[in-house]
Amino acid sequence: MASVHLEMTEKQYKKLIEAVYLGTWMVNSTKMDLDEDFEEMRELVLSNYNQAGLDDLVVHQKEMDIHDLDVDFESKLLDTYVEEYDEFSFWDKLVEKLADKEMVKQFGAPKGEMTEEMMEKRIQFEEQIGQKLEESGITELDFTEK
Template sequence: MKKINLELDEKQYQTLVEAVFLGTWMVNSTKLELDEDFEEIRELVLSKYKEAGLEDKISYQEAFEVHDLQVDYERQLFEKYVDEYEEFSFWDMLIEKLSEKRLKEEYGDISVPLSDEMMERRLQIEEELGNELEERGITNLELK
């Protein structure tokens, strides 16, 4: 198999480390068993940490024979990227699911792809719900 070489400066390498960590976390966060292809790439990228002077952010876990991010660095990445993403995704998915529910209430079974009328109505519902949630948060939501 053909090998690919990359030349990165230290800043680019650190960005690659962060991207690989976040991507691998996303792929594996919902699985019982780790995706070995992602783990292999993660290990390959993290193994070059000394060359980039990232001993304060990455270490080698001899007991498990893997490289890992320091706990504080990992926490920083979660706070900087994951928390914001989850907050945004939550509201976006909530609006999407609530609009689907309301659309089904109005039209019954929904055909895929949606008709132009249904698509227009869905966008209208999403906008209404988005405005409502932005204004009042979840205080008006009720479970039945």
């Protein structure tokens, strides 16, 4: 198996740590059993922290022989990237699901590929729903029977 060696600055290595941590967090945050390939990659990247002089960001847990992010650094990453992502994806998914609901009302349950008319209507629903949510947030949503 070929071996890859990368040369990078301390700044680049720090970004690599952030990317690997966030990627591993996303993959494993919803699982009962961790994806060991991601965990192995995370450990490989984090284990080189002292070469880059990042002793303040990575901690070696000797009893388990694993490396982890400093709690404050980890919290900062989650606050900076995950919170923003969750907020964006919530609204995006909400618009998508509400548009699905409107499509079923108008065209019935999906049966195969969408026609051009259906695609145009879908886009129209998403734009209308997105605009309404932007203007009023979720306060105007009503799911009661009329």
